[in-house]
Amino acid sequence: MRALIAAATGLALAFALAFAITLLGSTTGETSPKPLLTTVPAHP
Amino acid sequence: MRHRTGLILLALAVFFAALSPLLRWYVFPSVAKIPAGQYQDMVLEAKDATLLDYGTFTERKVSKVTIVQTLKGNVEASEKIEKTAGRDIVVWDGLSYVQGPDGEMVSKIPERYIFDAHTQEPVHATGEMVDGDPIRREGLEFKWPFLTEKRDYEYFDAQARVTAPIHYKGTQDFRGVEVYYFEQTIPWTEVPFPRTMPVEGITRETVAETGTTRWYTTVRKFWVEPVTGAPVYGEEIHKEELRGGTLLGDREKVTAFAGHVKMREDYIEHTVDMVKSQRLLVLLMTSYLPWGFLGLGVLLLALALYVEARGRRPGDPESSRASAPEPVSA
Numbered sequence A: 001m002r003a004l005i006a007a008a009t010g011l012a013l014a015f016a017l018a019f020a021i022t023l024l025g026s027t028t029g030e031t032s033p034k035p036l037l038t039t040v041p042a043h044p
Numbered sequence B: 001m002r003h004r005t006g007l008i009l010l011a012l013a014v015f016f017a018a019l020s021p022l023l024r025w026y027v028f029p030s031v032a033k034i035p036a037g038q039y040q041d042m043v044l045e046a047k048d049a050t051l052l053d054y055g056t057f058t059e060r061k062v063s064k065v066t067i068v069q070t071l072k073g074n075v076e077a078s079e080k081i082e083k084t085a086g087r088d089i090v091v092w093d094g095l096s097y098v099q100g101p102d103g104e105m106v107s108k109i110p111e112r113y114i115f116d117a118h119t120q121e122p123v124h125a126t127g128e129m130v131d132g133d134p135i136r137r138e139g140l141e142f143k144w145p146f147l148t149e150k151r152d153y154e155y156f157d158a159q160a161r162v163t164a165p166i167h168y169k170g171t172q173d174f175r176g177v178e179v180y181y182f183e184q185t186i187p188w189t190e191v192p193f194p195r196t197m198p199v200e201g202i203t204r205e206t207v208a209e210t211g212t213t214r215w216y217t218t219v220r221k222f223w224v225e226p227v228t229g230a231p232v233y234g235e236e237i238h239k240e241e242l243r244g245g246t247l248l249g250d251r252e253k254v255t256a257f258a259g260h261v262k263m264r265e266d267y268i269e270h271t272v273d274m275v276k277s278q279r280l281l282v283l284l285m286t287s288y289l290p291w292g293f294l295g296l297g298v299l300l301l302a303l304a305l306y307v308e309a310r311g312r313r314p315g316d317p318e319s320s321r322a323s324a325p326e327p328v329s330a
Helices: A002-024 B004-031 B075-085 B206-211 B265-312 B316-321
Strands: B039-052 B058-071 B089-099 B105-116 B153-157 B162-176 B175-189 B213-225 B231-245 B255-264
Touching: A002 B004, A002 B075, B004 B265, B039 B231, B039 B265, B058 B255, B075 B089, B153 B175, B153 B213, B162 B213, B175 B231, B175 B265, B255 B265
Parallel strands: none
Antiparallel strands: B039 B058, B039 B255, B058 B089, B089 B105, B153 B162, B162 B175, B175 B213, B213 B231, B231 B255
Protein backbone atom coordinates (compact mmCIF):
# COMPACT_ATOMS: atom_id res chain seq x y z
CA MET A 1 0.00 0.00 0.00
CA ARG A 2 2.82 2.37 0.93
CA ALA A 3 4.56 1.55 -2.36
CA LEU A 4 1.37 2.41 -4.23
CA ILE A 5 1.11 5.76 -2.43
CA ALA A 6 4.78 6.52 -3.20
CA ALA A 7 4.27 5.70 -6.91
CA ALA A 8 1.11 7.83 -7.07
CA THR A 9 2.94 10.74 -5.43
CA GLY A 10 5.73 10.51 -8.02
CA LEU A 11 3.18 10.42 -10.83
CA ALA A 12 1.23 13.38 -9.45
CA LEU A 13 4.41 15.44 -9.06
CA ALA A 14 5.43 14.67 -12.65
CA PHE A 15 2.03 15.86 -13.96
CA ALA A 16 2.15 18.95 -11.73
CA LEU A 17 5.60 19.89 -13.02
CA ALA A 18 4.57 19.31 -16.66
CA PHE A 19 1.50 21.55 -16.22
CA ALA A 20 3.57 24.23 -14.48
CA ILE A 21 6.14 24.27 -17.31
CA THR A 22 3.46 24.64 -19.98
CA LEU A 23 1.82 27.50 -18.06
CA LEU A 24 5.16 29.29 -17.67
CA GLY A 25 5.94 28.78 -21.35
CA SER A 26 2.79 30.49 -22.60
CA THR A 27 3.81 34.13 -22.10
CA THR A 28 3.38 36.19 -25.29
CA GLY A 29 5.63 39.22 -24.78
CA GLU A 30 5.21 42.59 -26.43
CA THR A 31 5.44 44.03 -29.92
CA SER A 32 8.95 45.26 -30.56
CA PRO A 33 9.29 49.05 -30.78
CA LYS A 34 11.88 48.58 -33.56
CA PRO A 35 10.70 49.68 -37.03
CA LEU A 36 10.45 47.72 -40.28
CA LEU A 37 13.78 48.56 -41.88
CA THR A 38 14.20 50.82 -44.92
CA THR A 39 17.97 51.13 -44.53
CA VAL A 40 20.64 48.47 -44.70
CA PRO A 41 21.78 47.51 -41.18
CA ALA A 42 25.54 47.45 -40.63
CA HIS A 43 25.35 44.17 -38.72
CA PRO A 44 22.78 41.69 -37.37
CA MET B 1 7.98 -1.87 0.45
CA ARG B 2 8.68 -0.93 4.01
CA HIS B 3 11.84 1.15 4.02
CA ARG B 4 11.60 4.90 3.83
CA THR B 5 14.58 5.12 1.42
CA GLY B 6 13.05 2.50 -0.86
CA LEU B 7 9.74 4.36 -0.95
CA ILE B 8 11.43 7.70 -1.75
CA LEU B 9 13.45 6.02 -4.51
CA LEU B 10 10.28 4.45 -5.92
CA ALA B 11 8.47 7.81 -5.92
CA LEU B 12 11.42 9.41 -7.73
CA ALA B 13 11.59 6.52 -10.20
CA VAL B 14 7.91 6.97 -11.11
CA PHE B 15 8.37 10.76 -11.22
CA PHE B 16 11.20 10.62 -13.77
CA ALA B 17 9.73 7.75 -15.79
CA ALA B 18 6.42 9.65 -16.10
CA LEU B 19 8.13 12.96 -16.84
CA SER B 20 9.94 11.43 -19.80
CA PRO B 21 6.91 10.95 -22.14
CA LEU B 22 5.15 13.99 -20.64
CA LEU B 23 8.08 16.19 -21.63
CA ARG B 24 8.25 14.84 -25.18
CA TRP B 25 4.54 14.58 -26.04
CA TYR B 26 2.85 17.12 -23.76
CA VAL B 27 5.29 19.83 -22.67
CA PHE B 28 7.26 20.10 -25.94
CA PRO B 29 4.24 20.55 -28.26
CA SER B 30 2.84 23.15 -25.82
CA VAL B 31 5.94 25.26 -25.30
CA ALA B 32 7.67 24.88 -28.70
CA LYS B 33 6.27 27.87 -30.52
CA ILE B 34 7.26 31.05 -32.26
CA PRO B 35 7.02 33.95 -29.76
CA ALA B 36 4.27 36.37 -30.78
CA GLY B 37 6.56 39.37 -30.29
CA GLN B 38 9.57 38.12 -32.24
CA TYR B 39 11.51 40.68 -34.30
CA GLN B 40 14.11 39.72 -36.84
CA ASP B 41 15.86 41.23 -39.81
CA MET B 42 17.82 39.73 -42.67
CA VAL B 43 20.06 41.21 -45.35
CA LEU B 44 20.44 39.53 -48.71
CA GLU B 45 22.59 40.69 -51.60
CA ALA B 46 22.70 40.12 -55.34
CA LYS B 47 26.13 41.01 -56.69
CA ASP B 48 26.63 41.94 -60.38
CA ALA B 49 22.89 42.12 -60.89
CA THR B 50 20.79 43.56 -63.69
CA LEU B 51 18.33 46.29 -62.77
CA LEU B 52 15.83 48.36 -64.72
CA ASP B 53 16.45 52.09 -65.02
CA TYR B 54 12.92 53.43 -64.55
CA GLY B 55 13.93 56.79 -66.06
CA THR B 56 14.76 55.34 -69.48
CA PHE B 57 13.17 51.90 -69.12
CA THR B 58 16.43 50.23 -70.11
CA GLU B 59 18.29 47.55 -68.21
CA ARG B 60 21.67 48.25 -66.62
CA LYS B 61 24.34 46.24 -64.86
CA VAL B 62 24.86 47.19 -61.22
CA SER B 63 27.47 46.11 -58.70
CA LYS B 64 24.98 45.15 -56.00
CA VAL B 65 21.31 45.08 -55.10
CA THR B 66 20.47 44.72 -51.41
CA ILE B 67 17.28 43.28 -49.97
CA VAL B 68 16.46 44.09 -46.36
CA GLN B 69 13.79 41.84 -44.97
CA THR B 70 12.19 42.59 -41.60
CA LEU B 71 9.67 40.45 -39.73
CA LYS B 72 7.98 41.96 -36.71
CA GLY B 73 5.56 40.06 -34.48
CA ASN B 74 2.41 42.09 -33.88
CA VAL B 75 1.29 40.93 -30.42
CA GLU B 76 -1.93 43.00 -30.30
CA ALA B 77 -3.09 41.64 -33.68
CA SER B 78 -2.25 38.06 -32.69
CA GLU B 79 -4.15 38.34 -29.38
CA LYS B 80 -7.19 39.65 -31.27
CA ILE B 81 -7.16 36.69 -33.68
CA GLU B 82 -6.48 34.20 -30.83
CA LYS B 83 -9.82 35.15 -29.25
CA THR B 84 -11.73 33.64 -32.17
CA ALA B 85 -9.18 31.05 -33.32
CA GLY B 86 -8.76 29.54 -29.84
CA ARG B 87 -5.08 28.70 -30.35
CA ASP B 88 -1.69 30.41 -30.27
CA ILE B 89 -1.33 32.69 -33.27
CA VAL B 90 1.57 34.72 -34.60
CA VAL B 91 1.07 37.75 -36.81
CA TRP B 92 4.18 38.82 -38.66
CA ASP B 93 4.20 42.23 -40.28
CA GLY B 94 6.98 42.03 -42.82
CA LEU B 95 8.71 44.40 -45.20
CA SER B 96 10.96 43.49 -48.11
CA TYR B 97 12.88 46.64 -48.94
CA VAL B 98 15.01 46.48 -52.07
CA GLN B 99 17.80 49.00 -52.48
CA GLY B 100 19.94 49.73 -55.52
CA PRO B 101 23.72 50.31 -55.54
CA ASP B 102 23.43 54.04 -54.85
CA GLY B 103 21.09 53.54 -51.90
CA GLU B 104 17.96 54.37 -53.91
CA MET B 105 14.76 52.45 -53.23
CA VAL B 106 13.91 49.89 -55.93
CA SER B 107 10.80 48.49 -54.30
CA LYS B 108 9.23 47.94 -50.92
CA ILE B 109 6.64 45.27 -50.39
CA PRO B 110 4.81 44.97 -47.06
CA GLU B 111 3.25 41.70 -46.04
CA ARG B 112 1.13 40.31 -43.22
CA TYR B 113 1.63 36.63 -42.48
CA ILE B 114 -0.70 34.99 -39.93
CA PHE B 115 0.11 31.48 -38.75
CA ASP B 116 -0.21 28.90 -35.98
CA ALA B 117 2.59 29.49 -33.46
CA HIS B 118 3.19 25.74 -32.97
CA THR B 119 2.77 24.22 -36.44
CA GLN B 120 3.50 27.25 -38.65
CA GLU B 121 0.37 26.41 -40.64
CA PRO B 122 -1.25 29.54 -42.12
CA VAL B 123 -4.29 30.96 -40.37
CA HIS B 124 -6.80 32.94 -42.39
CA ALA B 125 -7.97 36.20 -40.89
CA THR B 126 -8.68 39.75 -41.96
CA GLY B 127 -5.49 41.62 -42.68
CA GLU B 128 -3.66 38.74 -44.38
CA MET B 129 -2.03 40.46 -47.36
CA VAL B 130 0.90 41.00 -49.67
CA ASP B 131 1.59 44.58 -50.78
CA GLY B 132 -1.89 45.63 -49.70
CA ASP B 133 -3.63 42.91 -51.75
CA PRO B 134 -5.78 40.59 -49.64
CA ILE B 135 -4.64 37.02 -50.11
CA ARG B 136 -5.41 33.58 -48.76
CA ARG B 137 -2.04 32.03 -48.05
CA GLU B 138 -1.54 28.26 -48.13
CA GLY B 139 1.66 26.46 -47.22
CA LEU B 140 4.71 27.63 -45.35
CA GLU B 141 6.56 30.89 -45.59
CA PHE B 142 9.90 31.87 -44.03
CA LYS B 143 10.01 28.99 -41.51
CA TRP B 144 9.48 25.24 -41.50
CA PRO B 145 7.75 23.45 -38.61
CA PHE B 146 9.71 22.14 -35.64
CA LEU B 147 11.04 18.63 -36.36
CA THR B 148 10.99 19.14 -40.12
CA GLU B 149 10.58 15.93 -42.12
CA LYS B 150 12.45 14.70 -45.18
CA ARG B 151 9.61 15.41 -47.58
CA ASP B 152 8.23 18.02 -49.92
CA TYR B 153 6.29 20.92 -48.39
CA GLU B 154 3.96 23.52 -49.84
CA TYR B 155 5.58 26.97 -49.86
CA PHE B 156 3.92 30.31 -50.50
CA ASP B 157 5.48 32.62 -53.07
CA ALA B 158 4.68 36.22 -52.14
CA GLN B 159 5.59 37.67 -55.56
CA ALA B 160 3.32 35.41 -57.56
CA ARG B 161 0.83 34.96 -54.68
CA VAL B 162 0.79 31.23 -55.40
CA THR B 163 1.58 28.12 -53.37
CA ALA B 164 3.78 25.50 -54.97
CA PRO B 165 5.74 22.50 -53.72
CA ILE B 166 9.21 23.04 -52.33
CA HIS B 167 11.11 19.81 -52.81
CA TYR B 168 13.34 18.07 -50.29
CA LYS B 169 16.58 17.44 -52.17
CA GLY B 170 18.78 15.81 -49.55
CA THR B 171 20.63 16.22 -46.30
CA GLN B 172 23.78 18.32 -46.19
CA ASP B 173 26.28 19.76 -43.76
CA PHE B 174 26.18 23.53 -43.57
CA ARG B 175 28.95 25.00 -41.43
CA GLY B 176 28.80 22.13 -38.97
CA VAL B 177 25.00 21.95 -38.85
CA GLU B 178 23.05 19.09 -40.41
CA VAL B 179 20.49 20.68 -42.72
CA TYR B 180 17.78 19.60 -45.14
CA TYR B 181 18.10 21.22 -48.56
CA PHE B 182 14.84 22.35 -50.20
CA GLU B 183 14.33 23.81 -53.65
CA GLN B 184 11.35 25.41 -55.36
CA THR B 185 11.06 26.63 -58.94
CA ILE B 186 8.43 29.18 -59.85
CA PRO B 187 8.14 29.21 -63.65
CA TRP B 188 7.61 32.47 -65.57
CA THR B 189 4.43 33.92 -64.10
CA GLU B 190 2.72 37.25 -64.58
CA VAL B 191 2.81 39.16 -61.29
CA PRO B 192 1.39 42.51 -60.17
CA PHE B 193 3.55 45.62 -60.14
CA PRO B 194 4.52 46.79 -56.65
CA ARG B 195 2.30 49.51 -55.23
CA THR B 196 5.36 51.60 -54.41
CA MET B 197 7.40 52.23 -57.54
CA PRO B 198 10.92 53.72 -57.55
CA VAL B 199 9.98 56.75 -59.65
CA GLU B 200 7.52 59.33 -58.42
CA GLY B 201 4.46 59.65 -60.62
CA ILE B 202 4.59 56.06 -61.83
CA THR B 203 2.03 53.88 -60.15
CA ARG B 204 0.73 50.36 -60.61
CA GLU B 205 -2.36 51.84 -62.28
CA THR B 206 -0.52 54.12 -64.73
CA VAL B 207 1.72 51.24 -65.81
CA ALA B 208 -1.31 49.00 -66.29
CA GLU B 209 -2.78 51.58 -68.69
CA THR B 210 0.25 51.20 -70.98
CA GLY B 211 -0.41 47.48 -71.38
CA THR B 212 3.04 46.55 -70.03
CA THR B 213 3.04 43.50 -67.79
CA ARG B 214 5.51 42.24 -65.20
CA TRP B 215 6.74 38.64 -65.24
CA TYR B 216 8.81 36.76 -62.74
CA THR B 217 10.59 33.46 -62.26
CA THR B 218 12.73 32.21 -59.43
CA VAL B 219 14.60 29.21 -58.13
CA ARG B 220 14.33 29.36 -54.36
CA LYS B 221 16.80 27.41 -52.22
CA PHE B 222 16.65 26.88 -48.48
CA TRP B 223 18.97 25.02 -46.13
CA VAL B 224 16.78 24.17 -43.14
CA GLU B 225 17.95 22.97 -39.74
CA PRO B 226 15.38 20.17 -39.17
CA VAL B 227 15.11 20.21 -35.35
CA THR B 228 14.10 23.89 -35.15
CA GLY B 229 12.72 24.17 -38.69
CA ALA B 230 14.72 27.37 -39.11
CA PRO B 231 16.43 28.10 -42.42
CA VAL B 232 20.14 28.73 -41.75
CA TYR B 233 20.80 29.86 -45.31
CA GLY B 234 18.85 30.85 -48.38
CA GLU B 235 19.44 31.77 -52.01
CA GLU B 236 17.28 32.82 -54.92
CA ILE B 237 18.06 32.94 -58.62
CA HIS B 238 15.55 35.63 -59.38
CA LYS B 239 14.53 37.17 -62.72
CA GLU B 240 11.91 39.79 -63.51
CA GLU B 241 10.90 41.12 -66.91
CA LEU B 242 8.57 43.79 -68.23
CA ARG B 243 6.78 42.61 -71.34
CA GLY B 244 4.82 44.36 -74.07
CA GLY B 245 2.87 47.60 -73.88
CA THR B 246 3.71 51.10 -74.96
CA LEU B 247 6.28 51.64 -72.16
CA LEU B 248 8.82 49.48 -73.94
CA GLY B 249 8.43 51.03 -77.39
CA ASP B 250 9.30 48.49 -80.04
CA ARG B 251 10.95 46.12 -77.57
CA GLU B 252 9.19 42.91 -76.72
CA LYS B 253 10.63 42.66 -73.22
CA VAL B 254 13.20 44.16 -70.88
CA THR B 255 14.83 42.76 -67.74
CA ALA B 256 13.61 44.54 -64.60
CA PHE B 257 15.83 42.56 -62.27
CA ALA B 258 18.12 39.57 -62.59
CA GLY B 259 20.43 38.39 -59.89
CA HIS B 260 21.62 35.59 -57.68
CA VAL B 261 20.40 36.65 -54.24
CA LYS B 262 22.37 35.33 -51.26
CA MET B 263 22.36 35.99 -47.52
CA ARG B 264 25.04 38.43 -46.37
CA GLU B 265 27.96 36.71 -44.63
CA ASP B 266 27.49 38.32 -41.19
CA TYR B 267 23.82 37.33 -41.21
CA ILE B 268 24.72 33.74 -42.10
CA GLU B 269 27.09 33.55 -39.11
CA HIS B 270 24.50 35.16 -36.83
CA THR B 271 21.73 32.81 -38.03
CA VAL B 272 23.88 29.68 -37.69
CA ASP B 273 24.86 30.63 -34.12
CA MET B 274 21.28 31.40 -33.15
CA VAL B 275 19.91 28.19 -34.68
CA LYS B 276 22.62 26.10 -32.98
CA SER B 277 21.56 27.39 -29.53
CA GLN B 278 17.84 26.93 -30.25
CA ARG B 279 18.52 23.46 -31.63
CA LEU B 280 20.05 22.49 -28.29
CA LEU B 281 16.93 23.66 -26.43
CA VAL B 282 14.62 21.66 -28.71
CA LEU B 283 16.85 18.58 -28.50
CA LEU B 284 16.81 18.87 -24.70
CA MET B 285 13.01 18.59 -24.72
CA THR B 286 12.64 16.03 -27.49
CA SER B 287 15.58 13.77 -26.89
CA TYR B 288 18.19 14.42 -24.21
CA LEU B 289 15.87 14.97 -21.22
CA PRO B 290 13.19 12.36 -22.11
CA TRP B 291 15.79 9.64 -22.63
CA GLY B 292 17.81 10.81 -19.63
CA PHE B 293 14.73 10.84 -17.38
CA LEU B 294 13.65 7.41 -18.60
CA GLY B 295 17.11 5.99 -17.86
CA LEU B 296 17.13 7.70 -14.46
CA GLY B 297 13.67 6.28 -13.71
CA VAL B 298 14.79 2.74 -14.50
CA LEU B 299 17.97 3.22 -12.45
CA LEU B 300 16.03 4.58 -9.46
CA LEU B 301 13.53 1.72 -9.67
CA ALA B 302 16.38 -0.79 -9.68
CA LEU B 303 17.91 1.00 -6.70
CA ALA B 304 14.55 1.00 -4.87
CA LEU B 305 14.21 -2.77 -5.44
CA TYR B 306 17.80 -3.33 -4.31
CA VAL B 307 17.25 -1.32 -1.11
CA GLU B 308 14.06 -3.27 -0.49
CA ALA B 309 15.73 -6.62 -1.14
CA ARG B 310 18.58 -5.78 1.21
CA GLY B 311 16.07 -4.86 3.88
CA ARG B 312 14.41 -8.29 3.63
CA ARG B 313 17.19 -10.27 5.28
CA PRO B 314 16.55 -13.85 6.54
CA GLY B 315 15.39 -13.72 10.14
CA ASP B 316 13.63 -10.43 9.56
CA PRO B 317 10.34 -10.88 11.46
CA GLU B 318 8.27 -9.36 8.63
CA SER B 319 9.94 -11.36 5.85
CA SER B 320 9.64 -14.56 7.97
CA ARG B 321 5.97 -13.84 8.43
CA ALA B 322 5.45 -13.32 4.77
CA SER B 323 7.18 -16.56 3.79
CA ALA B 324 5.57 -18.71 6.53
CA PRO B 325 3.00 -21.20 5.17
CA GLU B 326 -0.63 -20.38 5.80
CA PRO B 327 -2.51 -22.83 8.02
CA VAL B 328 -4.80 -24.96 5.91
CA SER B 329 -8.14 -26.11 7.20
CA ALA B 330 -9.92 -29.00 5.60
